[in-house]
Amino acid sequence: MRTxxxxxxxxxxxxxxxxxxxxxxxxxxxxxxLLFPANGWLNALGTLLLGHAMIIAAxxxxxxxxxxxxxxxxxxxxxxTACSWLAGSCYADFQDLRKKHMRHHVDRADVITFDSKAFLxxxxxxxxxxxxxxxxxxxxxxxxxMHVYVIVLPFVTGNEKxxxxxxxxxxxxxxxxxxxxxxxWLSLKALLLYxxxxxxxxxxxxxxDAYQHTYEAFAVLEEGKLxxxxxxxxxxxxxxxxxxxxxxxxxxxxxxLLNFSFHNAHHEKPVAPWxxxxxxxxxxxxxxxxxxxxxxxxxxxxxRYRLRxxxxxxxxxxxxxxxxxxxxxxxxxxxxxxAV
Numbered sequence: 001m002r003t004x005x006x007x008x009x010x011x012x013x014x015x016x017x018x019x020x021x022x023x024x025x026x027x028x029x030x031x032x033x034l035l036f037p038a039n040g041w042l043n044a045l046g047t048l049l050l051g052h053a054m055i056i057a058a059x060x061x062x063x064x065x066x067x068x069x070x071x072x073x074x075x076x077x078x079x080x081t082a083c084s085w086l087a088g089s090c091y092a093d094f095q096d097l098r099k100k101h102m103r104h105h106v107d108r109a110d111v112i113t114f115d116s117k118a119f120l121x122x123x124x125x126x127x128x129x130x131x132x133x134x135x136x137x138x139x140x141x142x143x144x145x146m147h148v149y150v151i152v153l154p155f156v157t158g159n160e161k162x163x164x165x166x167x168x169x170x171x172x173x174x175x176x177x178x179x180x181x182x183x184x185w186l187s188l189k190a191l192l193l194y195x196x197x198x199x200x201x202x203x204x205x206x207x208x209d210a211y212q213h214t215y216e217a218f219a220v221l222e223e224g225k226l227x228x229x230x231x232x233x234x235x236x237x238x239x240x241x242x243x244x245x246x247x248x249x250x251x252x253x254x255x256x257l258l259n260f261s262f263h264n265a266h267h268e269k270p271v272a273p274w275x276x277x278x279x280x281x282x283x284x285x286x287x288x289x290x291x292x293x294x295x296x297x298x299x300x301x302x303x304r305y306r307l308r309x310x311x312x313x314x315x316x317x318x319x320x321x322x323x324x325x326x327x328x329x330x331x332x333x334x335x336x337x338x339a340v
Contacts, residue, residue, distance in 0.1 A: 005071040009273070016275040017069050020258065021079075024060060027053030028086055031197065035190035047193045051200035052256070057086040058205055058337060059258035059274070065098040065336070068273040088198055089337035090172050091150045093165070100339030105270055108232040108240075110217040114149045116142045116333040117311050132307055140202045142310060146338040204257075205337070210330030211244045211298050212263045214315045217331070241267050242318065243281065243292045251278050264291050290320065297325045305329040 008014055027049050034046025063069050064080035080094040089097070103111040120128050134141035151173070154165040184191040216232075245261045247253040254261050262277040265284055272280050285292070305316070309332040316329035 007070060007075075009068060009071040013069060013273055013275070017273075020056060020060060020274075024053050024056045024083070024086065028057070032190075032194070035193045036187050043189070043193060047197045047200070050194065051197035051204075054087050054198060054201040055204050055256075056258055057083040058089070058201065059260050061087065061089070061094075061097065062101070062260065062336060063258070063274055064094070065101050066270055068271060084337075087201065087337060088147070089150075090176075091147075091169050092339060093168075097336060097339050101336045104336075105267065107218075108215065108237045110213060110215045110331060110334045112217055112334055113339050114146055114333070115217075116145060117313060119145070120311060128311075132310060135306055135310055138203065138306070140199065140206055142333050143202050143206055143335060143338070146333055146335065150338050202335075205335060206332065207295075207298075207302055208244065208257060208260060209334050209336075210302065210309070210332065211293065211325070211328060212242055213331065213334075214240045214242075214318070214328075217313070217334070237267055238264060238291065241291060243285075243289070244295055244298055245292060246295055248287070248292060248294050254278065261295070264289070290324075293318070293325050293328075297322075298328070298330075301325055301328050301330060 008017060031046045031048075031050025031053055034042045034049065037043065060069075061080050061083045064076040064083065067073060067076050070076045070079065077094050080098070081090070084090045084092075084094060084097070100111060100113065103109075120131060131141045131145070151169055154162045154169055157163060180191060180194075183194060241264050243262050243264045245251070245254055246256055259274045259277040260266070262281040265272065265277050265281040268284060269280060301316075309330055312329065314329060315331055316327045318324050318328050319326070
């Protein structure tokens, strides 16, 4: 007689996972509803709430990809697919997102699907200047290009696997276009604020992603092999991984990013669920770990190097002491939402 598996992979996940998923869904719906009233304060609150619900949805996709929430893989896939609709990453299959992210862990590298830097360097100068102007104004132009790439790839590649995604991409585009048309018909203001909320999600994710690794970057599809490098061992992994915590003084604030900032602990034990990461970080590293960089110390670098990151392959270096992040340029275009 087959024993039925419990719903959640870990027994202590019942409450935290239900809270996270409930917040995501209710926050999304409530935030969306608050975009409609003729009240600027409610609209602003709705935009922030909607954007944050999308952020948590994105990080839940990461959890589902690692299988840390449900005990049955199919349940993680279903939930990950649902969250990808909330986060706007639904043009790619969840399994493709998962496989690409797993390569990031296995290969200890930034395995990217699309080399945005090479793409831009090969484009006319006016397009490069346009992208740089948008990035200067804090518009995440590189990430927008990457999201477009996920959509157009099945129509421009000779790869049969990706060509087979054409039907799905068209169906998703039709559904999303109809939903956005309905939203715009009900309220053009709500449609514009929805776009602001989504851009807020992208900006927060790219800030977090920019300062979590100084890995080598390789642009390959999931079947592509990386050059062998014996230096990419576990020691390399930890030395090139950083915990860009929201707050070292008040660890609870890291829940704003579903504890994704405890990145060294996550890489040391990728199957540890999000709600255990603070304790795991404290157990493994304590409070004086050099790989910890509070986000307040990264804001200056994020601002200063926002144009350099667009075309420069160098992520910079992390030093020692209070100003150790001053030479940390950061990465761009390494989002786990745009893998195919």
